[in-house]
Amino acid sequence: MFVKTASVYGRSRQQFGHAADYSVIIPGMSTPAPAERAARLRQEIQQHSHRYHVLSAPVISDAEYDALYKELQALEAQYPELVTPDSLTQRVGGAASEKFEKVRHPAPILSLSNAFSTDEVRAWFERVARLDDRVRGAGFVVEPKIDGLTVVLHYENGAFVRGATRGDGEVGEEVTPNLRTVRSLPLRIPVTGKRKPPKRWVVRGEAVIFTKDFEAMNARLAEAGERTFVNPRNTASGALRQLDPKLTAARPISLLCYAVVDAEGLALDTQWATLETLREFGFPVTSAARRFADLEAAIAYCESWNDKRDSLDYEIDGMVIKIDDLRLAADLGFVGKDPRGAIAFKFPAREVTTALNDIGVNVGRTGVLTPFAILEPVEVGGVTVRQATLHNFDYIAEKDIRIGDRVLLKRAGDVIPYVIGPVLEARTGDERPYKPPQKCPTCGEAVEQPEGEVAYYCINAACPDQLIRNIEHFVGRGTMDVEGFGSKIAEQVVKAGLVKDAADIFSLTDKKLLTLEGFAGKKAENLLASIEAARSRPLARLVAALGIHGVGEVLAADLAAQLGSMDALQHASDEDLVAIEGVGPNTAATIADWFARPGNKRLLNKLKKAGVWPTVEVRPGAAAGGPFAGQTFVITGTLPDFSREQARAFIEERGGKVTDSVSKKTDYLVVGEAAGSKLTKAQALGVKIIDEAALRELGNID
DNA sequence: GATCCTCGAGTTCG
């Protein structure tokens, strides 16, 4: 019999996915011995470390690397006899590559131990406080943990003379000419005020690409039809390791500094003073650093940034808590290579890699086939993701996504995760390219790709999945709004044969519903009451509910307002339709076509008989003279007191218009908590940005 | 004819 390895090691299975040398199924065998496991971990970590530091081509994410590292640390803590002098926990793996001159750092460029929860931070504090009583009265500085490339900058008598990458922490690569192209790097420390630049001064900083610069750069590249970059960190790292500084200069690299590695002629006692002095000397320093007298306040500050991380100009993967007193911090010493005087409080990773196990296909209510990725479950942005949309089949081909690939998965400020692309370096050759299906995955009928369109369609009108989606849409919130009628029930009633088209929901009875699973008690009664209430929905909603391709909420409302009744719409000519703003020849033809189909005619007759047939539509009078007359608004994020709908109503009542996407024609962007890419776009376009309070202020009708 | 804009459609997890 075949058994999987025990769950303790199950985690590594998903981290390595298909990696061929990493067998997870061992015939009738127990878990590997700790010594074997440690050796294997060391080998893996060494390999990944080399890829990361030397090749700048990691195949696993930082979070996964951290997890491996932690596992090895834990294993070595449990079995100290396993610790070898060459273990990576004793010495940082990877060495400087041959391309550049090597520079020995004046002092080791240390990394930090990580905490993934507030309790781990408290445990760290207790550990160091037991070592040294002074810690109990210590203050802390909290800074963002900037996700960039560590650089070490040497100054002599105020002049920038040398710059290096971190390398293995002892020896880095000299990339001075490249660093000189970084605009925010001071080439000379200015002699201002009372302080003279120190004789020697070695600064540690992080080379980053600001999010807005990164997006602008990618937008330019996309426009020019060139390949875009995957993320700011890899781009910055690659750019700094170019042999030709001109290539570096072409990338919008910035710098943020946070430590002094070595100094002569100026001594600093605290981290806070270090940051202030760096600022005073003209080095770019984060504005998000704060000083705290006690740990709990520091922890609270860390946590507050988890939600706000998008509001920073640069990417961070956590916060760092440092004991402010640098002498005390130094006295505490090290654990392995990690100083005890500071800890990194890591946020859940938002970009991870995982294995793409397969590609599935969904059928939408219009028959569109949408591929989705079936992923080895991974934690990203705090939730476990198993699936992600792949948008369409062109997307798969363009990104060259293959089954069995390791893929980079992102869950940005938004909620929905998506696959950025394959990790080419992790290819083993066993990946299979994907071909769009020739048959509908649910009904088996042939699929069609209309000329000039990207999408493939299942054209079988009787396709069961299409019907289920269609019913879901009909009863959905934006359309007929039948409370308590969700996708589960839609599937049940269709599969039981109770509903063959949307009109059938109005002939559902107690008796019929009670035959379904889970319909005991008052559930059927409640559902029927909700359906009853939906009979009298206004025309606009019914039109949207029909699911005519290309007719959504907005167009349906326009059609309803112009034509006034279901009868008028049903018999409208092409000419009548094209006269309506937003309807062109294509949409008009689609609408007329829909009404001409026999199945749809039957549906309409049934609806009419069921009394679902609105005849009068009154357009809500737009307040022409309101304070927002002629102005366009876009709402993003979560507003403090208004719901989306309330905010929309507030604006519309005052004559304003609310749209979904920011453009040059947008007058105001109303921002709430956790605003996403719309904010960035609005800033780029110079659109006025207001919050809810300002909106209320502007809309005050006095 | 090209460009900008708006709308629609599908979407993840808890």
Place this chain on the structure above:
DNA sequence: CTCGAGGATC
């Protein structure tokens, strides 16, 4: 939120 497509606009 993302992408594609149709419509409006210059």
